Amino acid sequence: MATILIVDDEKSIRKTLREILEYEKYKVDEAADGQEGWKKIQESTYDAVLLDIKMPKMDGMELLAKAQEESPDMPVIMISGHGTIDTAVEAVKAGAFDFISKPPDLNRLLITVRNALDKSHLVTETKVLKRKVTKTREIIGDSPAIDKIKSTIQRVAPTEARVLITGDNGTGKELVARWIHELSARASGPMVEVNCAAIPGELIESELFGHEKGAFTSAIKQRIGKFEQANGGTLFLDEIGDMSLSAQAKVLRALQENKIMRVGGDKEIAVNVRIVAATNKDLIKEIEEGRFRMDLYHRLSVILIHVPSLNERKEDIPLLADRFVKEICEDYSMPHKKISPKALQALQEINWTGNIRELRNVMERLVILGQERITEEDVAKYVSTPQSMQDHVHLYERFSRFQEFKDYIEEQFIEHKLKANGWNVSKTAEELDIQRSHLYNKIEKFDLKRSK
Secondary structure (H helix, E strand, O other): OOEEEEEOOOHHHHHHHHHHHHHOOOEEEEEOOHHHHHHHHHHOOOOEEEEEOOOOOOOHHHHHHHHHHHOOOOOEEEEEOOOOHHHHHHHHHOOOOEEEEOOOOHHHHHHHHHHHHHHHHHHHHHHHHHHHHOOOOOOOOOOHHHHHHHHHHHHHOOOOOOEEEEOOOOOOHHHHHHHHHHOOOOOOOOEEEEEOOOOOOOOHHHHHHEEOOOOOOOOOOOEEOHHHHOOOOEEEEEOHHHOOHHHHHHHHHHHHHOEEEOEOOOOEEEOOOEEEEEEOOOHHHHHHOOOOOHHHHHHHOOEEEEOOOHHHOHHHHHHHHHHHHHHHHHHOOOOOOEEOHHHHHHHHOOOOOOHHHHHHHHHHHHHHHOOOEEOHHHHHHHOOOHHHHHHHHHHHHHOOOHHHHHHHHHHHHHHHHHHHOOOOHHHHHHHHOOOHHHHHHHHHHOOOOOOO
């Protein structure tokens, strides 16, 4: 069921519009002026807005501009009793879906609302399809580290320089590689990925260079390798630190001569590929321990890009969380959810050992299990991390006597329930299935006070 917000300072107009829309089975919310409308748009998600132009405190045109920034895909239909052609044109130029004069014609209003909702659904479906078709998404963040990466990509991508991307698992190394390809002169060519850690050592050479029929027992037909598949484009060697030394030697030769030889073959094949590699290992340490070739490292690391962990760029978490929530809601065809400021603060306090990948999984869990507005309580309830498990261990070690531990937990539990119920003692007692007098005794015992 679509939810529509009516923002108009005339109560009679709001009442009329509400009756019309509710009769058509729409869910309706109201705001009596621009400021109240802006607050509601910030706190909730609407499928469309009916917005008056002339209002006190904040007029419709100002609210339209703010709404466009907050929710650019949300259709806004302007309504006014002082409408002129110039006003209508100005509103549409500013981003309004349409303009309707007061008193609104019933059929015109309903058709306009229906068209606006249809357009909104099409925009959402298009976004979902684009995400499914392409893996190249925006690099989200405005922290200094991310700004530096974006700047480096812009400068490096148009060149033919080889790039080595380093960083922990889940930080987004693949996304950096994709943007290097997308912004390069090879963008029209293929981008071929090889996860070196996922391929057994005895098969990596066949995977990279291909093989001839009969080259080994299971080689029942000729196979074209990744180097040939990437000809004219980019070859992304992910987790290259896990590649065997014998494969490293052949990759080095391919980079030096721009030629490869299939396994079991005797003919050299010219290839034209750009190599972008990534690893979560310290390759200098791997070189010292004899597990990685120094000459290959120097060939790959013409340009070094380090992707920081999420713990090193926690200021980007609100942007990432908000984007993930929007995408997940669209993917699941769910009403868009908002995240409270305290919930965002709680997310920033978590130790993200799994980085961006872990954050996205957490946001998916919160979207599915959390409330209409994701709260601090949702984060505490549904986010379990190695750090939170460690905190539990520390908690157990704080107490030597069972009664002390029991009192502490009881105090925390009662205070949490009182806060959740707005310190309504009767409601909390009913929820806890205890007498009000008993709850009052507990409040007095633990000296619980409502924070102002």
